[in-house]
Amino acid sequence: MTRIALFGAILAALGVGIAAALHAEVAVLGWLATLAFLAVAVAAGAAAKSLRASSGLIEDRHDRGPSMLEPLPPDVVSRPGALGRLWMYAVGAFAIMGVVPFVALARRPGRRGTAWSSGARLVTSDGKAVKADSLVVGAIETVFPQGRTGAPESATLLLRLQDDVLRVGPDRAGWAPRGNVAYSKICTHAGCPVAIYRHASYELYCPCHQSVFDVLDAARPVSGPATRALPQLALDIDSAGYLIARGDFSEPVGPDEWWRPA
């Protein structure tokens, strides 16, 4: 009886886990959990019943310390048999039943996009839109998509370079109109803002862990622990002369994670 009930408890507890993962209805979850607990009650109750009658044992009222000289009764120290192992599996099944609701809390991992979209004007942190010649050559500015200043993961570095210094691959042709080039400000190593620009060597420098990115070569890492280039934001100029984004970043911004799409 104990064996059957324990099997039932294990199945029901695992069932709760599976049902929760499949977003089953409340009634299914609730009654499966009820069944699991009830099966444990039956298993323990049946085990207690099957023991040789043990009621009516006595000990002295005023004995208040452990009596270490007595040998342990054999059934206290016996090694767990098949039934004992079944009890342990039941504990494991209930642990799974307890963990699954926490898994249900999590949203699908993987990075969602930033606030940048096609046609979004570049604005400074105080909301001023940036024109193609707003920045003098050699200057740097932190920019956001218009109307989304401060949006998470959207901080972008806009740099104005001489027209001919940028080494542009064929896939990124026209992304930096009139020397305006934009890279994500979120370091690909550990997510710090890449806040320092080494003007003389065209390098972006992260103050947290000293990763260095080459501005002229698609912000590829040249030193430090970062392994991935800062994603580039493709720019364009609208009819009024303002800088706009052509879309979101070329690849996910920020540090790598297990679920990051390749």
Next chain:
Amino acid sequence: MITRRIGRFFDERLGTNAALRYFATKIYPDHWSFYLGEFALYAFGLLVATGIWLTFVYDASQSSAYSSVVALSRSAPVGYLMRQVHHWSAVTFVAAILLHMARIFFTAAFRKPREVNWVVGVSMLALASLAGFTGYSLPFDALAGTGLRIADSVMLAVPLVGGWAADVLNGGSYPGPMLLPHLYTLHVYFLPVAIAVLLSLHLGMIIYQKHTQFVPDPAHVVGRRFWPDYALRMIAALGFSAAVIVALAASVEINPIENFGTYHDWTVPNPAAPDWYAAFLDGALRLGPAWEFRIAGHPVPAIFWPGVVMPLVVFLFAICWPWIDARFTRDRAKHDVLVPPTFAPWRVGFGVALLFAGFVLTLAASDDQQAFTLHVPVENLVVFYRIALPVGSVIAGCLAGLFARELRARDTQHGKESERVVVLRRTASGGFAEEDTQST
């Protein structure tokens, strides 16, 4: 075997086998009524388990509290079930504590040397009710907000210090910006930690002082060994308690906040009634007289008496009961043997009268709904309950006392009292020898 190796690892370093031997072979008396307290213990376990989960989705800000709780039941069925199990655990937790306390009271288990544990237990009942009320408030739905508003008014009614306390709790006047954060801290930190500490004391004292028993052998503990006999019964009780609570949660919806809407201080759901353990306070507020007077120009509002003085008197009276009982029975000796309730009809009568008074106050908390269903003016019901509170309690107490006396007389006639009790005594060699104890 891995368990054996782990056991040896700890024994070599901490000497755990000696402790295990002591606890495993310890004798526990057994009776069905001893499982009421265990039900409360397991309900507390479920509360902690589901409560931890709920902290991951709850947002304790006034603007988002309600929507965060609604969202949790909409986003995943498991979230809805968690909240239902949590709430059902809370109401059955308080109920089990009260039943357990009634068992202790009617069998006189609170007597010397266990007065301290009675005080710890009564304190846990108060803390459990507070934990329940703060938890009930957290979703900040229309019903919760209404309950908080009433609690705030009761606080304000306390002479001199009430206004200060309410201001601190609210972080301003009701509903202040700090109200929900403060309730949240109380609910997930201070109250559960206080309960856990008192619970440890409670169980520690039971183990140290040893359990009371019905077997009339004051010199010995008579019962079952902890391992495996009593432990298996505890696991069965755990499974059964959890099954009952989860079944209730799966089949009967409790506190459907989606129907109440979020709280505004100009709306109130009708009917508006609290969870059952707080209903006696609400009933007292409904029955309380419309007296208000002034001390040196300051008003003492009507709700001060039913809302503050009444619960305080009840709590202090409950705390002091072991000493009141000792004075009344002129019995200050140590007792380890329980008194069957029928052997003390006066105690049965007194306890039933108190419970009946609580019952009347609880009923009064839904007098509006009764008036609606019975087509009776609610004013008449208030008059009825005001009379039923003292008169009904006295009658119920007298009837219960007489009934207990009658039962005892019958038991004596059928010779139940002279039952022979067989006691097995453990010998020095580890075996068992039978021994006769004649009950008195």
